[in-house]
């Protein structure tokens with residue numbers, strides 16, 4: 001095995017366990033978008049806010065019909081579908097989850113004939129090497145790991161043309177000096193909760209200060225055109241997910257047991273609180289080759 005084999009096992013633990021997608025379906029929107037929504041208007045439903053997030057993200061990619069868009073970490077396919085159906089681009093979606101890949105391929109059968117083509121690959125960015133016009137990646141970078149950041153940004157830079165662009169959406173955690181300057185205290189509970197998320201909820205996941213991400217991207221030849229924080233949008237997304245799950249308590253218990261339900265509620269409500277308190281943030285970086 002090469003040392004850049006994608007971390008299939010970590011990701012499949014999250015998405016390919018028995019009934020993991022059944023549980024996610026209880027609290028996510030109908031399109032199963034598993035990342036921060038964008039409540040562009042206050043009265044938006046979760047589903048509307050997820051579509052608004054997809055349009056916010058795809059809008060930053062400056063797409064033209066016929067272009068090829070690489071969606072790194074395509075999840076259950078909502079972004080790839082929308083990009084092909086609304087923006088007329090051809091999409092290659094990458095996921096490390098077998099269930100997600102199957103779900104996506106089924107979903108794409110519903111694309112209208114005039115839409116762009118969508119190809120879903122059970123593969124990581126580490127294995128991908130063909131030119132594309134644009135890259136979008138939403139909520140996947142958290143899985144990539146720091147030892148591969150240089151290679152990730154170099155790969156993205158190499159795949160894109162000189163006038164290409166990448167929209168990278170990821171959760172970030174501020175470093176201690178930054179938290180200090182923001183007047184945000186770090187308690188023992190905050191640290192324990194971070195460990196719980198990293199070890200139990202998203203094994204192998206890592207969060208970094210935005211400056212770390214910008215440094216790696218810049219060194220690989222990108223210019224950061226814009227960095228947009230969606231911090232309170234993620235707090236509201238997580239609170240909505242928690243409320244949805246609470247409403248479907250009995251079904252959740254039937255799937256994962258009372259302990260499994262409590263585990264998910266701890267994760268969702270705890271993360272919401274950490275976005276509200278400012279300990280963590282979620283940022284959309286729009287990057288262009290220099």
Ligand SMILES: C[S@@+](CC[C@H](N)C(=O)[O-])C[C@H]1O[C@@H](n2cnc3c(N)ncnc32)[C@H](O)[C@@H]1O
Pocket residue numbers: 006007011032033034035072073074075076079094095096097100123124125126137138139140141143144
């Ligand atoms: C939290 S989900 C987000 C999915 C989707 N973008 C969304 O917003 O709903 C993370 C996704 O990243 C993918 N992923 C993680 N590591 C990856 C890698 N090295 N290459 C490609 N995809 C990866 C997972 O398979 C999963 O589809």
